Amino acid sequence: MTESVLDYMTRLGRAAREASRVIARASTAQKNRALLAAASALDCARAELTEANAKDLAAGRENGLEPAMLDRLALTPARIDAMIEGLRQVATLPDPIGAIRDLSYRPSGIQVGKMRVPLGVVGIIYESRPNVTIDAASLCLKSGNATILRGGSEAIHSNRAVAACIQRGLAAADLPAAVVQVVETTDRAAVGALITMPEFVDVIVPRGGKGLIERVSRDARVPVIKHLDGICHVYVDALAELAKAQKIAFNAKTYRYGICGAMETLLVHQSVAADFLPAMAAQFAEKGVELRGCERTRNLIAANPATEEDWATEYLAAILSIRIVDDLDQAIEHINHYGSHHTDSIVTEHQGHARRFMAEVDSSSVMLNTPTCFADGFEYGLGAEIGISTDKLHARGPVGLEGLTCEKYVVVGDGQLRGQNA
Amino acid sequence: MTESVLDYMTRLGRAAREASRVIARASTAQKNRALLAAASALDCARAELTEANAKDLAAGRENGLEPAMLDRLALTPARIDAMIEGLRQVATLPDPIGAIRDLSYRPSGIQVGKMRVPLGVVGIIYESRPNVTIDAASLCLKSGNATILRGGSEAIHSNRAVAACIQRGLAAADLPAAVVQVVETTDRAAVGALITMPEFVDVIVPRGGKGLIERVSRDARVPVIKHLDGICHVYVDALAELAKAQKIAFNAKTYRYGICGAMETLLVHQSVAADFLPAMAAQFAEKGVELRGCERTRNLIAANPATEEDWATEYLAAILSIRIVDDLDQAIEHINHYGSHHTDSIVTEHQGHARRFMAEVDSSSVMLNTPTCFADGFEYGLGAEIGISTDKLHARGPVGLEGLTCEKYVVVGDGQLRGQNA
Structure with missing residues (x-):
């Protein structure tokens, strides 16, 4: 040439x-x-x-x-x-x-x-x-x-x-x-x-x-x-049905580790953590998922300590960080602060909590009682997708x-x- | 401080x-x-x-x-x-x-x-x-x-x-x-x-x-x-009603010279130019609008010569450039080439011509039988506007x-x- x-x-x-x-x-x-x-x-x-x-x-x-x-x-x-x-x-x-x-x-x-x-x-x-x-x-x-x-x-x-x-x-x-x-x-x-x-x-x-x-x-x-990170969260609310929450969280992490909609951090309301986390952790352990938890989490289950960096990391691997939060506000704040505005889900049966989470979480997809790994053009009925946008202008999601x-x-x-x- | x-x-x-x-x-x-x-x-x-x-x-x-x-x-x-x-x-x-x-x-x-x-x-x-x-x-x-x-x-x-x-x-x-x-x-x-x-x-x-x-x-x-230039066109088609076209073109230019939707260039189909331009020019002359025309235009009416630069200029003033075009294709080509993708209008009663103009002119507003000065958030029913976007992504118009x-x-x-x- x-x-x-x-x-x-x-x-x-x-x-x-x-x-x-x-x-x-x-x-x-x-x-x-x-x-x-x-x-x-x-x-x-x-x-x-x-x-x-x-x-x-x-x-x-x-x-x-x-x-x-x-x-x-x-x-x-x-x-x-x-x-x-x-x-x-x-x-x-x-x-x-x-x-x-x-x-x-x-x-x-x-x-x-x-x-x-x-x-x-x-x-x-x-x-x-x-x-x-x-x-x-x-x-x-x-x-x-x-x-x-x-x-x-x-x-x-x-x-x-x-x-x-x-x-x-x-x-x-x-x-x-x-x-x-x-x-x-x-x-x-x-x-x-x-x-x-x-x-x-x-x-x-x-x-x-x-x-x-x-x-x-x-x-x-x-x-x-463009689409940069997918740091996706599932938040298990105080009013979640725990059996449903466990299935959703497990699917969100393990459907495929390498997709951008895979859950990277699990947030759990303090009032259900003791009931929820032991069985959840056992299921992840059996699947070979490494758990990294906050201090309160590690008082309940075996997990490596999660650092500040973990909350901001897209593992795309069999690793999950877990944090126990005081309330819905703290969950929303955590997601908006550490997340990548990609896809985040709440598990709850409480209408008011769901409404606030959907409105206030600033992500391209907000979900209720369903795993984050559903974030996908085919699943959404677009027929095909050219990517997932985490920008706000023009195309989002x-x-x-x-x-x-x-x-x-x-x-x-x-x-x-x-x-x-x- | x-x-x-x-x-x-x-x-x-x-x-x-x-x-x-x-x-x-x-x-x-x-x-x-x-x-x-x-x-x-x-x-x-x-x-x-x-x-x-x-x-x-x-x-x-x-x-x-x-x-x-x-x-x-x-x-x-x-x-x-x-x-x-x-x-x-x-x-x-x-x-x-x-x-x-x-x-x-x-x-x-x-x-x-x-x-x-x-x-x-x-x-x-x-x-x-x-x-x-x-x-x-x-x-x-x-x-x-x-x-x-x-x-x-x-x-x-x-x-x-x-x-x-x-x-x-x-x-x-x-x-x-x-x-x-x-x-x-x-x-x-x-x-x-x-x-x-x-x-x-x-x-x-x-x-x-x-x-x-x-x-x-x-x-x-x-x-x-953002919104840069508003180089807006009115195209008078071979199948325009000329009395209507004259009113539309006059309004498009003179409603207010300083708004971004003001017509800056008038395009006229060759087959109607001799019938249309003399009366149109007289009306503009009476209003004190300076005309700048292509060679064919200046064979029909008194006008200063239009240069290449005129076609690409937003006057925001009592100046109008006029070009006679061979056909609809040339009109569309002129607008897409010299215009600013803001607002452009065709005057025609021909359904097929209107349909092509509306589809093929690449502007934030395309109009039929109406003056370009209508490009405005209040006129469009938005209630208020923060600007007129000539970008394609996110907001347009x-x-x-x-x-x-x-x-x-x-x-x-x-x-x-x-x-x-x-």
Whole structure:
């Protein structure tokens, strides 16, 4: 490549902006045709995909990638099936674009309402999983956005092979190739360029480790839909049914340790702690979960001491911190102070306590009598998710198709003039 | 003041964060009580307000402030009336906080919905108009947010006097004083601190000139709800009723030259230009509007030549640029290229043309057969507005109470567990 990385990215950006006008006005049928054709293309290209992926895996092994990283990189037949299924599922989702709501008359005689439209161009920056290429491209396409995808250099051959299938899908639906572009250079300057082109890129979605997300957020001059920690709490209230609470807390921690909705801290009201904690601790011990408790907790059960740092840690592992709190106020205060504003749950049968917890806990999902591990776009009925936002502006919580759109005002008149209709 | 500006702003920020928890859970009645009590306090404090304002005006004259700036600074009896009326009106608006929508069952048995909640702490940075103190504080208070207000140093005495009335309102409703704080220092470092405290401030709303907004947007490490240019267009389509089009275009330009919704460029389809432009130009000439036209326009009417720069200029004055376009596509392309994504209108009776214009013009308001000067929170029925956003994320177009809130997910179960309900 003789052009500079900046020139190359500018070219991609300009092409994406142009393509965004076309995909924004594409019909639902046309977008679905592209998704289904891409699914078929993936199905026909299993051999190429496996071959390209083998190159990445070989290079990864040579470069000493960790086994967990190699695992994420692998495009197994099951993962190819899942990508194909994902595309077909996105095709079945309702198209959010163009919907007009609340169009109503104003005293001046004009009608004012809101129309849902695409954001424009979405930049996705992700790490080793090549299947993100399909997840992200399909959601952006269905929501009428053009996409620039920047995957990790360790997955470059796989990402190119997947992108070629998407291109076949776009061509089959007569959509421009620039609707979905994969950054072909592995130069890290490409990321710097992508996140500082507000004229060509409307929003950046970083998907990956905390380091990546912090770096992107710090340097971006484009809005970022991001998700940092998931330090999630279950609070067992004085008026909880303890058998239910135990099941909920156990599920919240052990459904999967590595998901962002996993419970990291269990808060227990002092009045039920002695009844609740021994059986709960026994169940966790049997499962091999390490417990770290406050002083009062350790008076009741065997646990390592929890430090200040524990309350602010996302373990993503078989470790749980436990604190006994004086009352509901202290529970809410603990969550708002130490939590990450992701997902927190109260277990109680008391309507007033539930109402206060739901209103006052400042998190993207607040839950009642259900485990935090339910925080997920599929479980919430979004059909698919591009991430879980812990920001407050624009999208909060699991982000599906709607999070990739915005609303503009539509105003319809028939010659009404301002200041002359009274 | 012996503490540093940074320490001072941190103290304000921490107090605002604490107060935000209280105002977030305040009842509608309590918030309205504070608004109405602040209105009464203003009414009783007319003498103090006038006296404080006189100090600012005297200092302004001494410092050689321009007459337009002095005018904006003046708290006339009519403006005090308007502030009082504004507070009373915000008290009558529906309270958006706590509303839960779309709470519905998922296959797992959990119910998922969304609850509207305050953003938290809103920082407002504004220039010489002291009445912004009331506008901003009242909207933030009603939407359950704590506010930090940083007005211009030239209005410091007026802002303090207005803030004292708000404090009386808060006290009357038993709300903490830190729900609305006015930055007491005129040190410019205070702005720098305010826009870089994401731990204490959730969003910044700059209100003022383009210089202020650009500076704030560039340096902020907190989301900004901003509005830069309003380069608004009216497009007269081939299938417009020309008499209606002339009235709409005239109103769009001349209702008020200085508002952001004023038309700056008139686009005319080539097939109607010869019929439309001469009478239109005569009406503008009579009003004293300077016309700047493209070459084809100047073949039909007297106008100065329009340069490339004209298409990208927000005049906010009695100047209008005019371009004849080949077709609807060129009109849409011109608007998306040169416009500011604020407000644009098509005049046509052709349903298909209207539908394409409304869908494809990428602006915060798209209009049909109505002048762009209708772009306004009151005209749209928001009750009041804190600004007009030309951003796409979060709030787009006129921003009222809802723009100062966000939605979080609420999830309600009765012991459902993930992965165990199939």
